[in-house]
Amino acid sequence: MNYEKYSIGQLAKKTACKVETVHYYEKIGLMPEPPRTDGGHRVYALPHVKRLNFIRRSRALGFRIEQIKELLKFIDEPNHxxxxxxxxxxxxxxxxxxxxxxxxxxxxxxxxxxxxxxxxxxxxxxxxxxxxxxxxxxxxx
Amino acid sequence: MNYEKYSIGQLAKKTACKVETVHYYEKIGLMPEPPRTDGGHRVYALPHVKRLNFIRRSRALGFRIEQIKELLKFIDEPNHxxxxxxxxxxxxxxxxxxxxxxxxxxxxxxxxxxxxxxxxxxxxxxxxxxxxxxxxxxxxx
DNA sequence: ATAGAACCTATAGTTACTATAGGTTCAAGG
DNA sequence: CCTTGAACCTATAGTAACTATAGGTTCTAT
Structure with a gap:
């Protein structure tokens, strides 16, 4: 899988989201910790974009963070x-x-x-x- | 003016409000500091009840704290x-x-x-x- | 006097971000 | 290669409007 690489700023722009919010979502477990450059910068790819879009759309619909965690669990785990x-x-x-x-x-x-x-x-x-x-x-x- | 005296708990109950919220409103200046007992307990009277009801109704209507400050200023000061x-x-x-x-x-x-x-x-x-x-x-x- | 409820102040927590501070990395241009 | 400025990093605090908690004091009824 060779995806295009994005910085956090690019990810934020693609998803109409702030960089700090991405940090926040990673901290609370909504977004996975991505790979880093040797210098420590986060490196994102398309699946991250899709996941963050999912989160933002769910938020826009008024789902709370905890509910979104549930929804993401449905996706991440089988048998739902x-x-x-x-x-x-x-x-x-x-x-x-x-x-x-x-x-x-x-x-x-x-x-x-x-x-x-x-x-x-x-x-x-x-x-x-x-x-x-x-x-x-x-x-x- | 001889009003009936109320403790903060009584005030809170009369206005469907929490004691802590009354403290909070006093801290941010919505409610005046009332007189105290010798032991330091707050003593409220009917004008306090009316003022707090005003605040709670305004909140219930979605006015923000800052807006309510304005509304109360209209009341407290002449020439509005x-x-x-x-x-x-x-x-x-x-x-x-x-x-x-x-x-x-x-x-x-x-x-x-x-x-x-x-x-x-x-x-x-x-x-x-x-x-x-x-x-x-x-x-x- | 005792006990328990209610009070006090101070501080931290809630929710979902958002801002700030101080330092590091990266990329473009000279 | 060097410089500069943008973008990145982590950590912490702030936002709005409460609400909870902790530790201690006051008050009231028995």
Missing amino acids: YCGEVKAMAMQQASVVQEKIDDLQRLQSALNEMIIQCSSGNKQVDDCPIIDALYTEKVVGQ | YCGEVKAMAMQQASVVQEKIDDLQRLQSALNEMIIQCSSGNKQVDDCPIIDALYTEKVVGQ
Whole structure:
């Protein structure tokens, strides 16, 4: 296997990731320690690019680091089934949906307060937004 | 003004907040240093309750600590206008809306992957979710 | 007086990065 | 070959908003 070689900076650029983040992922075990030059510089290749892209895409989908470790274990080790991956994805979809619902409730509360503030030239003492935050039970709490 | 007196634990309970968080808010200047007993225990009263409720509600709405400092400054200092509060609330609503949009894109991407995984008993090697994370450009990245 | 709960301050940990500091390596140009 | 500046290295600290822990003191009820 003769792959093209990449420095960490090149790997980071290919994956829209920071060098420090690659260091971090290696430290926490998401990325393997790569071979080095005689001078100690890391040397990466295509499989590293693919693995880091996998990690970044999973992060983008909101999977936590620990979950990504699980997903990578499914890949790295034999005898795992697509069903296990699907279950994780479905669980994640459920988490995302809950966040969306939460945020939509917050949005409603904010919009309600904004509507009440028809004029912006009242003193803060008479501000319905401030009143709401000080006294009323705000949806989303 | 003779208010009822509360310990920090009582304050925390009234505001659905942790004692440590109250300490934290005092440290960062959101909450004032209250009077103490001779033994050094903090003594709170109703205005503290109201202020902490304000802070918690604002947090619940997604305002950052720095923003809440601004809001509290509007209250603590004279010569501010409701319009300034409204602007902050509208900016916050905009931020929340953007988060909602992001999350909905993530949700679509997750659901798309889940749909592709019709059967859960394939080996991981053939898993369309893993494939998608490894090779395709996932929406939301 | 005793015991246990609640309080205190100080510090570290959580999550997922990100920044900084001080030093080394590498590559390009003269 | 030498120089220079970019990129690399490791180690540590910082970010945001809390939260946990440790060791000691105060308070209250019995």
